[in-house]
Amino acid sequence: MVGIVQLERRDVDYEVRQAAGNVDLGYLLLPEAWGRGYATEACDAALSWLAGALPGEAVVLVTQSANAPSMRLAARLGFVEVERFEAYDAEQWFGRWTPPTATG
Numbered sequence: 001m002v003g004i005v006q007l008e009r010r011d012v013d014y015e016v017r018q019a020a021g022n023v024d025l026g027y028l029l030l031p032e033a034w035g036r037g038y039a040t041e042a043c044d045a046a047l048s049w050l051a052g053a054l055p056g057e058a059v060v061l062v063t064q065s066a067n068a069p070s071m072r073l074a075a076r077l078g079f080v081e082v083e084r085f086e087a088y089d090a091e092q093w094f095g096r097w098t099p100p101t102a103t104g
Contacts, residue, residue: 003029051099
């Protein structure tokens with residue numbers, strides 16, 4: 001195992017109010033797995049699964065804006081910045097991903 005990816009609906013009283021009530025994408029990989037594309041592949045698979053399981057459900061992501069690799073991952077996955085805010089003694093980036101709509 002090199003890490004985890006999770007999709008979790010946050011409670012409405014979640015400490016990061018911007019994510020409260022939303023499905024939140026989280027990921028954590030071992031340092032030796034960084035930079036190999038595993039996070040992109042795993043997160044993309046999780047988002048694709050969610051789009052099929054809960055059509056139209058948006059996903060949120062919170063990361064420190066100083067975390068350049070996480071910011072690049074968010075951009076690759078198609079997350080769009082909603083706002084920045086202070087928490088945990090650092091600037092946080094809050095983004096939202098909306099699944100593609102089916103055309104028929």
